[in-house]
Amino acid sequence: MPIAKKKTAAKNNTIKLKFDTSWSYAPAPESKSAATIKPQYDLFINGEWQKPLSKKYFDTINPAKEEKLSEVAESGPADVDKAVNAARHAYEKVWRKMPAKERAKYVFRIARMVQERARELAIIESLDGGKPIRESRDFDVPTAANHFFYYAGWADKLEYAFPNRVTEPLGVAGQIIPWNFPLLMAAWKIAPAIATGNTVVLKPAETTSLTALKLAEIIEESGLPPGVVNIITGAGETGAAIVNHPDINKIAFTGSTDVGKIIQKAIAGTGKKVTLELGGKAANIIFEDAPIDQAVEGVINGIYFNQGHVCCAGSRLYVQESVAKEVIRKLKDRIESLIVGDPLDKNTDIGAINSKQQLATIHKYLDIGKKEGAEMYQSSCALPGKGFWCRPTLFTNVAQSNRIAQEEIFGPVLAILTFRTDDEVIEKANNSPYGLSAGVWTDKGSKIFNMTKRMRAGVIWANTFNKFDPSSPFGGYKESGFGREGGLHGLSAYVNLIN
Ligand code: NAI
Numbered sequence: 001m002p003i004a005k006k007k008t009a010a011k012n013n014t015i016k017l018k019f020d021t022s023w024s025y026a027p028a029p030e031s032k033s034a035a036t037i038k039p040q041y042d043l044f045i046n047g048e049w050q051k052p053l054s055k056k057y058f059d060t061i062n063p064a065k066e067e068k069l070s071e072v073a074e075s076g077p078a079d080v081d082k083a084v085n086a087a088r089h090a091y092e093k094v095w096r097k098m099p100a101k102e103r104a105k106y107v108f109r110i111a112r113m114v115q116e117r118a119r120e121l122a123i124i125e126s127l128d129g130g131k132p133i134r135e136s137r138d139f140d141v142p143t144a145a146n147h148f149f150y151y152a153g154w155a156d157k158l159e160y161a162f163p164n165r166v167t168e169p170l171g172v173a174g175q176i177i178p179w180n181f182p183l184l185m186a187a188w189k190i191a192p193a194i195a196t197g198n199t200v201v202l203k204p205a206e207t208t209s210l211t212a213l214k215l216a217e218i219i220e221e222s223g224l225p226p227g228v229v230n231i232i233t234g235a236g237e238t239g240a241a242i243v244n245h246p247d248i249n250k251i252a253f254t255g256s257t258d259v260g261k262i263i264q265k266a267i268a269g270t271g272k273k274v275t276l277e278l279g280g281k282a283a284n285i286i287f288e289d290a291p292i293d294q295a296v297e298g299v300i301n302g303i304y305f306n307q308g309h310v311c312c313a314g315s316r317l318y319v320q321e322s323v324a325k326e327v328i329r330k331l332k333d334r335i336e337s338l339i340v341g342d343p344l345d346k347n348t349d350i351g352a353i354n355s356k357q358q359l360a361t362i363h364k365y366l367d368i369g370k371k372e373g374a375e376m377y378q379s380s381c382a383l384p385g386k387g388f389w390c391r392p393t394l395f396t397n398v399a400q401s402n403r404i405a406q407e408e409i410f411g412p413v414l415a416i417l418t419f420r421t422d423d424e425v426i427e428k429a430n431n432s433p434y435g436l437s438a439g440v441w442t443d444k445g446s447k448i449f450n451m452t453k454r455m456r457a458g459v460i461w462a463n464t465f466n467k468f469d470p471s472s473p474f475g476g477y478k479e480s481g482f483g484r485e486g487g488l489h490g491l492s493a494y495v496n497l498i499n
């Protein structure tokens with residue numbers, strides 16, 4: 001820029017360096033060719049790929065392009081029955097009798113194979129579900145492998161997990177998982193179940209079946225005895241057929257609170273055990289003494305991570321009044337710099353919304369927020385023409401009673417509220433039908449302990465957010481469900497203590 005022009009611009013205060021497009025990164029797309037997706041997938045039952053008795057298939061699409069990736073089988077009740085029978089047979093004849101140290105070897109082998117095929121799994125996860133490759137590569141897939149490693153380690157050490165007790169497996173577990181962390185949720189559910197001697201019928205969500213089917217290929221290659229893990233695809237009706245099958249001993253479900261309630265009713269009085277991991281509306285609390293920049297980054301990670309398709313997303317932010325202005329300004333600046341777009345691009349922060357239906361839900365809440373009188377702010381980024389997208393969004397001037405502060409949106413939408421005292425914020429944070437997770441940002445250790453003791457949430461992060469480890473239990477209070485997955489607690493959901 002010539003000097004004279006620069007001066008004028010400075011005088012008019014119009015120099016805008018921060019978000020100049022000349023600073024944007026060149027595209028760095030991961031290669032699709034490292035992943036093999038078959039045009040059609042059958043059901044993985046009894047160690048074999050079987051055509052669905054229903055004879056039906058449905059499409060799975062790439063939500064970033066609205067293009068068909070493959071078609072997968074739709075299991076009808078007869079297919080579910082076949083899968084449950086295979087799991088029962090494997091349980092009675094092979095798996096429950098196998099010495100635990102032998103069982104462990106298979107689980108270790110699956111863990112290693114997930115690691116070896118990490119790149120392919122990450123690409124398929126991003127293609128089928130819309131999440132940024134950075135997340136599927138650096139979080140979903142390695143954490144899935146870690147769960148198999150972790151539970152493989154427990155398989156022959158159950159007498160240390162439950163000292164002086166005798167354990168037995170439950171039998172056949174029906175496992176129904178959602179679309180937000182498809183491979184990771186499959187690992188969370190399968191690893192502790194088979195490590196403790198149960199067999200499994202697992203159903204992925206209808207929009208994201210492909211990594212579970214890839215996992216079935218890995219399981220087939222691992223030589224796991226036929227029928228120990230059966231992976232069948234389909235939508236809600238298939239899930240309901242699993243839940244209602246009389247020969248299932250345990251249901252493990254992650255998904256919406258509505259379906260969780262249906263499941264609870266359906267199994268009442270049947271003796272089936274259940275763990276439910278449902279929705280959330282996590283309170284992320286910033287006190288005035290918090291390291292503000294670190295907290296802002298944590299809030300960004302907490303809500304925009306994975307497009308906000310996270311049950312423990314920090315979707316309610318409570319900021320102490322004295323720092324509210326600063327925090328809001330920094331959050332606005334930061335969301336402006338988030339990169340929204342191609343999930344396969346390694347620079348992308350926010351990928352595609354998982355489905356058209358979920359995008360409609362998010363838009364419904366944006367309208368509700370505006371109608372309720374909250375002030376909406378969105379980043380000014382351009383969105384790709386095709387596919388399902390939502391700009392990172394925040395609402396200020398939100399009241400505690402507003403629906404955007406009470407209900408789960410499951411999108412990149414943050415509701416910001418303010419508070420003055422500890423008592424006030426505890427009351428507000430706990431004033432929610434949910435209780436899955438929460439976050440506290442403060443310099444004072446004593447404050448962290450005081451808050452975490454009084455908050456009703458299953459997981460509370462302090463000066464960080466969305467941190468996971470296989471050894472750490474995860475699960476909620478109230479309408480967020482019950483039972484714990486992960487860690488030692490996750491083992492007890494798959495065993496009976498018989499004496
Ligand atoms: P959903 O609860 O319908 O789907 C989750 C899984 O349950 C899928 O595999 C689905 O096929 C299965 N399913 C559906 N109806 C069933 C039934 N009657 N019996 C047994 N299984 C059934 O969730 P959906 O419709 O995909 O998302 C709706 C809302 O749920 C989202 O907007 C979000 O708020 C919440 N959600 C929460 C999740 C979490 O991680 N806690 C994950 C996914 C959604």
Ligand code: MG
Nearest residue numbers: 060061128207
């Ligand atoms: Mg898909």
